Amino acid sequence: MTIFQVIILAIIEGLTEFLPVSSTGHMIIGSSLMGIQSNAFVKLFTVAIQLGTILSVVILYFKRFFQSFDFYFKLLVAFIPAIFFGALFSDMIDDLLESPLAVAISLVLGGIILLYADQWFNKPQIESTDQISYPTAFKIGLMQCLAMLPGVSRSGATIIGGMSQKLSRKAAAEFSFFLAVPTMLGATVKKIWDFYKTGHQINGDELNMLLLGNAIGFIVAIIAIKSFIGYVTKHGFRVFGWYRILVGGIILILLLAGKDLQIV
Template identity: 65%
Template sequence: MSIFEVIVLAIIEGLTEFLPVSSTGHMIIATALMGIETSEFVKLFTIAIQLGTILSVLVLYYKRFLKSMSFYYKLVIAAIPASILGLVFNDYIDSLLESPLMVAVMLVIGGVFLLFVDRWFNKPTIEDSDDITYTQALKIGLYQCLALIPGTSRSASTIIGGMTQKLTRKAAAEFSFFLALPMMFGATAVKLIKYYKNGSVLTGEEINLLIIGNIVGFVVAIIAIKTFIDVLTKYGFKAFGWYRIVVGLIIIGLLLSGHSLQII
């Protein structure tokens, strides 16, 4: 991978990880257009740069992480369902990841759903995610399990899950950001362990690429989170729904035109 490719992928990761648009779908298009070949390091890179986006949440919402232990308990409870299913069905999920068509279809389906979600859940009563109960946290965690289907979007699943529990769009989005931390940190740790167990060793150049990717992802994620909250609060999900539909159709168009797309 070149530094240019690293920066582009990091920008895409930072922009799309916390938005309900599926970062996986965007990675498909980016890697196809840039002709990036799949390798063990490329697979590791796309997961490890999540550490930069995790740091952006910690920086923007550091006061939330200093409030009380109940905050952490709720995150753990919400993270349990997807963590268990992810471990149990890991091989099956990996096989689904081999199908760009699956990702494209889920992008379109999820996009159509987002066109109507504001109308369906329009009577929120909880304006602060700290006010949710442990039961509500678990239910949001169950919605996160939908994100195990490639192209669904973890953010979309958890934000909608929050809205079903009477959270405002802003509160649901913020809880989704917080819930990303244990999930993304866990995924990165597992990927690193597997990488070294397979006998791979990071070179000095690869470490530099990871550092650059995380720095770029961190900066872009901060901008994306702030912008997303403003747009979501004022305009809702409809624009994101149409955007997902367009991205899904682009992937389908690339497949029909004979492009051999790979998910990294």
């Protein structure tokens, strides 16, 4: 990868990770348009730059992360389903992750759901993440497992999961951000472990790329999170539904045109 490609992928990651639009789908389009060839380091990079976006959540919600142990227990309860189903279906998930067609279909179907989410879940009773019970946290964690299917969007699955449990748009979005921290941290640590376990090493240039990618992802994610919370509180998710359908349609068109798309 070139420095320019690193910057573009980091911006894509920072913009899309916490929005219900699927960062995987955007990574496919971005890497394809830039002609990035997938290899061990590229696959590590696209996961490891999540560390920057994770840090953005911790910084923005610093007080919440150091408020009470109850907060961490709820995150743990919500995180448990991902550990269980991730281990149980790891091989199937790896196979699906190699399919741009699966990503495109998930994007379109998820987009259709977002078009109607505001109508389906329009009577919230929980306005703050502090009001979330342990059973509710677990149910949201189950919904997060849907994001193991490429293109579903972890953010989208957890936000819809929260709204289905009568959380307000803001509370559902914020809990989705919080749950992203252990989920994405776990995925990143596993990816780094697998990278070194298979005998790969990171050289100086690659380390600089990772540092640059995380720094850019951190800054962009802060802007994206602030903008997203303000927008969905006032306007809902309909625009994100149409956007997902558009992105999924672009991937389908590229596939029909014979474009060799790779999931980096």
